[in-house]
Amino acid sequence: MHNETWRPPCVLLTVDLVILTLRSSALHVLLVERGIDPHKGELALPGGFISDTGEDIFDAACRELREEAGLDATSLHLEQLNTYGRPDRDPRGRIVSVAYLAIAPGLPEPEAGTDASAASWRPVEEFTSGHRKLAFDHREILDHGLERARTKIENTSLATAFCDTTFTITDLQRVYEAVWGFELDPRNFYRKVQAISGFITPVDSDRRTTKGRPARLFQAGPEHLLRPPMLRPLPQPRPFSRPRSETS
Amino acid sequence: MHNETWRPPCVLLTVDLVILTLRSSALHVLLVERGIDPHKGELALPGGFISDTGEDIFDAACRELREEAGLDATSLHLEQLNTYGRPDRDPRGRIVSVAYLAIAPGLPEPEAGTDASAASWRPVEEFTSGHRKLAFDHREILDHGLERARTKIENTSLATAFCDTTFTITDLQRVYEAVWGFELDPRNFYRKVQAISGFITPVDSDRRTTKGRPARLFQAGPEHLLRPPMLRPLPQPRPFSRPRSETS
DNA sequence: TTAGCTTCTTGTCAGTTCGACAAAAAGCGG
DNA sequence: CCGCTTTTTGTCGAACTGACAAGAAGCTAA
Numbered sequence: 001m002h003n004e005t006w007r008p009p010c011v012l013l014t015v016d017l018v019i020l021t022l023r024s025s026a027l028h029v030l031l032v033e034r035g036i037d038p039h040k041g042e043l044a045l046p047g048g049f050i051s052d053t054g055e056d057i058f059d060a061a062c063r064e065l066r067e068e069a070g071l072d073a074t075s076l077h078l079e080q081l082n083t084y085g086r087p088d089r090d091p092r093g094r095i096v097s098v099a100y101l102a103i104a105p106g107l108p109e110p111e112a113g114t115d116a117s118a119a120s121w122r123p124v125e126e127f128t129s130g131h132r133k134l135a136f137d138h139r140e141i142l143d144h145g146l147e148r149a150r151t152k153i154e155n156t157s158l159a160t161a162f163c164d165t166t167f168t169i170t171d172l173q174r175v176y177e178a179v180w181g182f183e184l185d186p187r188n189f190y191r192k193v194q195a196i197s198g199f200i201t202p203v204d205s206d207r208r209t210t211k212g213r214p215a216r217l218f219q220a221g222p223e224h225l226l227r228p229p230m231l232r233p234l235p236q237p238r239p240f241s242r243p244r245s246e247t248s
Numbered sequence: 249m250h251n252e253t254w255r256p257p258c259v260l261l262t263v264d265l266v267i268l269t270l271r272s273s274a275l276h277v278l279l280v281e282r283g284i285d286p287h288k289g290e291l292a293l294p295g296g297f298i299s300d301t302g303e304d305i306f307d308a309a310c311r312e313l314r315e316e317a318g319l320d321a322t323s324l325h326l327e328q329l330n331t332y333g334r335p336d337r338d339p340r341g342r343i344v345s346v347a348y349l350a351i352a353p354g355l356p357e358p359e360a361g362t363d364a365s366a367a368s369w370r371p372v373e374e375f376t377s378g379h380r381k382l383a384f385d386h387r388e389i390l391d392h393g394l395e396r397a398r399t400k401i402e403n404t405s406l407a408t409a410f411c412d413t414t415f416t417i418t419d420l421q422r423v424y425e426a427v428w429g430f431e432l433d434p435r436n437f438y439r440k441v442q443a444i445s446g447f448i449t450p451v452d453s454d455r456r457t458t459k460g461r462p463a464r465l466f467q468a469g470p471e472h473l474l475r476p477p478m479l480r481p482l483p484q485p486r487p488f489s490r491p492r493s494e495t496s
Numbered sequence: 497t498t499a500g501c502t503t504c505t506t507g508t509c510a511g512t513t514c515g516a517c518a519a520a521a522a523g524c525g526g
Numbered sequence: 527c528c529g530c531t532t533t534t535t536g537t538c539g540a541a542c543t544g545a546c547a548a549g550a551a552g553c554t555a556a
Contacts, residue, residue: 008297010258013333013344049256053342057333083331083346085261085305094301096261096344098331155403170504188544190505195542212503213551227482228542234475418533436515438534443513460532461522476513 011085012095015060016047016138018081018145019069019102021121022162027178028121029142030069031134035118038091039135045142046119047097061100069102069119077103077161081144089137101145103161149179155229157199160220166203168215169193180232192230198223259333260343263308264295264386266329266393267317267350269369270410275426276369277390278317279382283366286339287383293390294367295345309348317350317367325351325409329392337385349393351409397427403477405447408468414451416463417441428480440478446471 019030031043046068050060058080062073081099089095109120126132127142134142153159153176160167162175173189176182193199200218207214267278279291294316298308306328310321329347337343357368374380375390382390401407401424408415410423421437424430441447448466455462 008260008262009299009301011261011298011301012256013259014256050259051257053257053259054335056335057331057344080330082328083305085346087302087304096305098333151403155399168504185544185546186503187505187507187546192543209552210503211553212501213505213553215504225482227479229477229479231476234473416533433515433517434532435517435534435536440514457523458532459524460530461524461534463533 009094012093013050013057014047014095014097015050015057015064016045016084016097016099016141017061017064017069017102018045018099018142019065019071019104020124020145020149020162021104022106022175022178023121025174025178027124027146029124029127029145030119031122032068032119034135042133042135043122044135045099045138057098058100061098061102065102071102071104071107073102076105077101077158081141081148084137084141086137097141099141099145101148103149103158105162105164146179150232153179153230154232155226156224157220157226159230160200163220166206166208166217166219168208168217169200170215172200172218176230176232182233196223196226196228196230197221199226257342260341261298261305262295262343262345263298263305263312264293264332264345264347264389265309265312265317265350266293266347266390267313267319267352268372268393268397268410269352270354270423270426271369273422273426275372275394277372277375277393278367279370280316280367282383290381290383291370292383293347293386305346309346309350313350319350319352319355321350324353325349325406329389329396332385332389334385345389347389347393349396351397351406353410353412394427398480401427401478402480403474404472405468405474407478408448411468414454414465414467416456416465417448418463420448420466424478424480430481444471444474444476444478445469447474 017030021028021030030046032046034040034042034044046064048064048068050057051063055063058078061078061080065071065073065078079101081101083096083098085094085096087094089097124142124146127134127139128146133139149158159172159175159179162179163171169190170186172193173184173186176189177184198221201221203217203219206217208217209215265278269276269278278294280294282288282290282292294312296308296312296316298305299311303311306326309326309328313319313321313326327349329349331344331346333342333344335342337345372390372394375382375387376394381387397406407420407423407427410427411419417438418434420441421432421434424437425432446469449469451465451467454465456465457463
């Protein structure tokens with residue numbers, strides 16, 4: 001296939017992070033304003049080159065999470081998304097980026113004065129609705145991250161990663177509503193999440209009270225796979241379902 | 249973060265393929281016997297280095313599919329899996345591999361005399377049950393590919409990618425049984441797949457006949473997302489589901 | 497103190513789906 | 527025509543879903 005003098009080409013490897021959280025019931029993503037060219041001044045996902053050839057990719061994602069976002073990887077969900085390597089995606093040369101999805105509970109604005117000071121939480125709605133743009137192909141990466149989140153909270157307990165260690169069922173409902181973009185019936189939601197075995201377990205003798213009736217507190221359960229799953233309502237009312245017995 | 253003389257390290261990029269198909273109702277994966285060190289003589293996933301810095305990763309996957317497996321990427325399902333970059337995964341140096349999952353309908357053995365002659369279909373059961381080993385971290389990649397397939401045929405129409413353009417409902421059932429490793433009730437399966445709108449559409453006036461009653465033929469429908477989903481039975485009978493009204 | 501407000505929690509109820517199984521339908525081989 | 531195989535249609539009780547009413551438990555303001 002290749003003669004012996006052929007040397008495989010090498011590429012530069014970066015890590016990009018889609019970090020999602022909930023702030024006042026709206027889904028937000030952490031973005032940085034680029035300080036250097038290319039795309040100077042534009043918004044971009046936090047990320048950067050792997051530090052040396054001995055660094056594992058996952059470790060690089062943890063490091064960027066700490067350096068650029070000021071977040072501790074051990075306390076939040078972090079999973080790999082796709083890898084992006086279109087030859088023209090970066091004008092500086094052949095740069096391949098491994099994207100990661102991070103899910104964090106509600107957090108304060110990144111502290112000024114730190115390395116993460118250039119980062120800020122932005123409502124994802126600004127980008128999904130089309131007006132605002134992102135540097136490089138980061139809009140595509142963000143879309144993939146959002147779709148991954150939408151799908152995974154259907155079948156896994158990922159939604160609890162948006163919550164603190166203890167949370168109310170209404171907190172959890174806010175997560176589903178923000179990620180899916182749908183309002184849900186609180187009464188059906190309340191019973192449904194409890195019927196899924198291992199999803200959430202009650203924390204006894206403690207309730208959180210804000211305005212109405214105090215709510216029971218829960219914590220994430222042992223099960224990762226939700227069965228039955230939480231199915232999101234579909235955007236389109238679906239073409240049509242063939243009547244069962246109409247065989248023509 | 250880095251001074252200006254710092255140059256980001258570059259890595260070698262490869263593509264590895266998990267190519268799945270059904271042969272006589274059993275799930276098979278295409279593997280090659282390595283002709284060179286490292287891991288000479290061992291079984292490995294087909295794959296190779298990207299050919300030059302201008303080649304897109306997806307295109308590289310298509311090329312390897314053609315060169316190593318003799319398959320045409322336009323006629324089968326091809327999607328990206330995870331990217332593997334542990335520093336010690338390849339003794340030759342820092343080699344990062346982007347894995348792809350390909351799903352093909354039942355196919356004959358790769359033709360001898362071609363570039364793909366080193367490749368052969370192996371039952372996945374040989375590897376999942378533990379005895380036989382794979383080169384590098386390819387066992388891990390295979391496991392991820394299998395888990396992806398198991399999950400995606402639940403929620404998407406991916407299962408039809410294992411079938412020819414027309415197929416019977418029993419053919420489709422064989423796919424689910426092979427990928428999940430569970431036997432399913434043909435009668436419930438028959439009605440369930442038809443109730444999912446857009447999953448499969450009947451091909452009129454044509455039936456396939458082998459031994460028993462001739463079976464109606466179908467083709468893949470327009471819908472990608474299955475709603476309601478096909479839920480696989482769980483290995484463990486699940487701990488226990490709290491009685492609905494037991495609130496203590 | 498009590499009425500009103502908010503939010504959480506439990507009930508109800510009809511339509512749908514699911515899983516286990518029976519039985520009919522449609523071919524083939526003898 | 528009889529038995530065999532495989533596909534297709536029925537049946538039926540249990541479980542789940544989605545819509546909505548209503549009770550429970552706090553807070554606040556008159």
